[in-house]
Amino acid sequence: MFTFDATQETYVVMGSAVVSLLAILVALISAKRAGGWRRRYLAAFNNAGQTVEEVLIAARTAAESAVRQGEELEKRLSLLEQKQLYNFDKMGLVRFNPFQDTGADLSFSLSVLNDRGDGLVLTSLWGREEVRVYAKPVQQRESRYALSQEEKQAIDLALNSRQELGTETRNQRQRNK
Secondary structure, rough: OOEEEHHHHHHHHHHHHHHHHHHHHHHHHHHHHHHHHHHHHHHHOOOOOHHHHHHHHHHHHHHHHHHHHHHEEEEEHHHHHHHOOOOEEEEEEEEEOOOOOOOOOOEEEEEEEEEOEOOOOOOOEHHHHOOEEEEEEEEOEEEEOOOOOOHHHHHHHHHHOOOOOHHHHHHHHHOOO
């Protein structure tokens, strides 16, 4: 066992007191800095009256809600893309002159199709005495009725007038995940 005389005991007590004061000072400085970080953190989230735990719980809840909404929107978008395949949104118009003795391109073939190439072709033949209109169903770019050159050209114009955005967009989204 160690024995100290009075002078040594005084030095040990004073040294311990200085170390204790330094520890208290460091603790106070740390607490002050931590309080500053806490205030800045809460201010960044606009939640000055809440605790950090409450802010984190609210942020997690909001993030989970955003994920659920994103999943729901993805389902809805997928459904819309499937329905888009059946919308008649592709059109091609070819004007022509079927008779050499008339001077104007007043006849036409109009194709109205969806992304799969299904729809119809309307052809109007204009003559001096009469106008005839024909409608032919189209399935996968073909018709069970004979198609004229102008009708085939109208189908090609409709299908090539716009890229298939639904498929292209979906593939790009899947690559970006």
